[in-house]
Amino acid sequence: MTARLRDLIGNFLVVEKIGPAWLASRITHEVATLEGTEHMERGDYLDRIGLLRTSSWELVAGMWTAIRTLFSAVQLLLVLLLLGSVSPWLLCLFALAAVPLWCDSRARRLHHQAQTATAEKFRLQRRLFELSTDVAASKEIRISGATERLLEHQNHAWNVMVRQRFRARLHAFLWRLVGWAAFTAGFTATLAFVVMHTTSGRSVGDVVMTVTLAASLQQTVQAAVSQLTGTMSAGVVIEPYLWLRSYAETDRARANGTLPPPPALRDGIEFKGVCHTYPGTLHPALQDVSVTLPAGSVVAVVGEYGSGKSTLIKLLGKFYQPDxxxxxxxxxxxxxxxxxxxxxxxxxxxxxxxxxxxxxxAEAVGLGDLQHISNSARIADAVRQADADGIVDSLPNGLDTSLGRAFGGVDLSEGQWQKTALARASMRQAPLLFVLDEPTASLDAPSEHTIFERYMKRARSLARSTGAITVIVSHRFSTVAGSDLILVLDKGTLVEHGTHQDLLNADGRYAELYRIQTAAYTLD
Structure with a gap:
């Protein structure tokens, strides 16, 4: 095995050890520990994450190459000292090395710009591929006959990305070709001049030594330039990582508070002129919302799709900050x-x-409170709260049954997954805020009725112990009639709030929606 091959293998092993392990874990840490979720809807964030996912090897390889570049620089300095003692003209070769270095730098910049410009297309074709191979979506795709249309969109996104990146690679290749052609021409001319100058009054041995040293310089310069451009490549790739680190630091500095929450709520939660607009949109999701959610109350949030219900919930969870x-x-x-x-x-x-x-x-439920993930009594109680006992009884190994058919476990229906999520939400026994966002959308009417009865009792119990506020988001007005306070949202604006009877008496937006839904159920 040659020294060069051993060096390549050693480099590969080191990079493979650090790239997928250390760097990938650092990227995951930065992404997962951001306080909110706003970044997940930002195109610039998603593009950079996409680049990091595909460039971690190159980034770590460049760092490793930077160390080797230092040794090459020392070697180059020693060769230059020897050349200077033979013929000062040979030092011109060192200046010529700047030409391929500059050209390579420009080539890598073109490549990076193309990667950034096509990152969105890359994400699109990848998402379309995942959608086309997803079990849940496959039924609808096949019934509708949309396979070919999706493939057309995927192919179009892929072809646009490939064309742009190929064009950039071609231009990069031409720049590198020009750089090394200039270096080779300059090297040949300089060497010829030095040989002609040296042969005058010198022995054959001096000429051979001059040519040998010049050839050694060429190899050393090529190695140094190659390693330096590799390091520069890492410098280009590291930009998304540094951007992510900076974004994370800024997010933590501006958003994360330091005060502890109260042990129990006394007054409640008050919205004062809250406005929020999602990135990339023109219309606010919430506009000038002002209302008080009293401590110990059950609050229902209703409205049509896009009215701002989920946004209000996200703000309560600190996933977003009000504008x-x-x-x-x-x-x-x-x-x-x-x-x-x-x-x-x-x-x-x-x-x-x-x-x-x-x-x-059991783990899927216990994740709702990591401190008690192994507490079988707590898990069993949460399962009962969610009316999920029947699910456990139907599983081959009860609570110890592995989930996920694709991973060798048992798959659950949509309604069973939702009950599992409801059980997970019941793990904590002393919350200040209990949120049920469309909690029974995938359940049948009997299950819905049973669960709401149990959770209304739980809400009253939590209200007595911690003053907890239970917030229910629902499209089904029959499930919110018993709430203490109903918020009616319309196009991001709080148009009404009050009790069920108060809102019916007001004969406003809530009464209108209630009549429409009641008539629809009556016709059914």
């Missing part, structure tokens, strides 16, 4: 409360609930 206005918890700005501590006093079942494969059913 203006404030949310006060017993008079203290929610932004000033320590995020992890506030979330530790929050329980939630969201409409887009998580499905955790390669876990047991």
């Amino acid at each position: 203006s206005g404030s949310i006060l918890v017993d008079g203290t700005d929610l932004a000033a409360l320590h995020t992890d501590d506030w979330r530790a006093r929050t329980s939630a079942a969201y409409q887009d609930f998580g499905r955790y494969p390669q876990t047991t059913f």
Whole structure:
């Protein structure tokens, strides 16, 4: 095995050890520990993450090459000293090395610009591929006959990306060709001049030594330039990583509070002129919302799709910060409360609930309170709260059954996954905020009725112990009639709030929606 081959293998092993392991874990850490979720809807963020996912090897390789470049620089200096003692003209070769270096730098810049410009197309074709091979979406795709259309969109995105990147690579190749052609021509001319100058009054041995040293310089310069451009390549690739680090530091500095949440709510949660607009949109999702959610109350949030219900819930969870206005918890700005501590006093079942494969059913429930993930009594109680006993009884190994068919476990139906999410939300026994975001959208009517009865009892129990506020988001008005306070949102504006009977008597937006839904159910 040659020394060069051993060097390449050693480099590969080091890079493979550090790239996927250390760097990937650092990227995952930066992404997962950001306080909110706003970045997940930013195109510039997603593009850079996409580049990092495909460039970690190149980034770490460049760092490793930087170390080797130092040794090459020392070697180059020694060769230059020898050349200077033979013929000062040979030092011109060192200046010529700047030409391929500059050209290579320009080539890599073109390549990086093309990667950044096509990152969105790369994400699009990847998402279309995942959609086309997803089990849940495959049924609808096949029934509708949309396979070819999706493939056309994927191919178009892929071809646009490939064309742009190929064009950039071609231009980069031409720049490198020009750089090394100039260096080779200059090297040949300089060497010829030095040989002609040296042969005058010199022995054949001197000429041979001059040519040998010049050839050694060429090899050393080529190695140094190659390694230096590799290091520069890492410098280009590291920009997305540094951007991510900077974004994360800025996010943590501006958003994460330091105050602990109160042990129990006394007054409640107050929205004061809250406005929020999502990145890349023109119309606010919430506009000048002002209302108080009393401590110990059950609050229902209703409205049509796009009215701002989910946005209000996200703001309560500190996934977003209001653009203006404030949310006060017993008079203290929610932004000033320590995020992890506030979330530790929050329980939630969201409409887009998580499905955790390669876990047991017990673990999927216990994730709702990591301190008690192994507490079988706590898990069993949470399962009962969510009316999920029947699911456990139907599983081959009960609570110890592994989930996820694609990972060798048992798959659950949509309704069973939702009950699992509801059980997970019941793990914490002393929350200050309990959120149910469309908690029964995937359940049948009997299950819905049973669960709401149980959770209304749980809400009253939590209200007595911690003054907890239970917030229910629902399209089904029959499930919110017993709430203490109903918020009616329309196009991001709070148009009405009050009790069920008060809103019916007001004969406004709520009464209109209630009549429409009641008539629809009557016709059914």
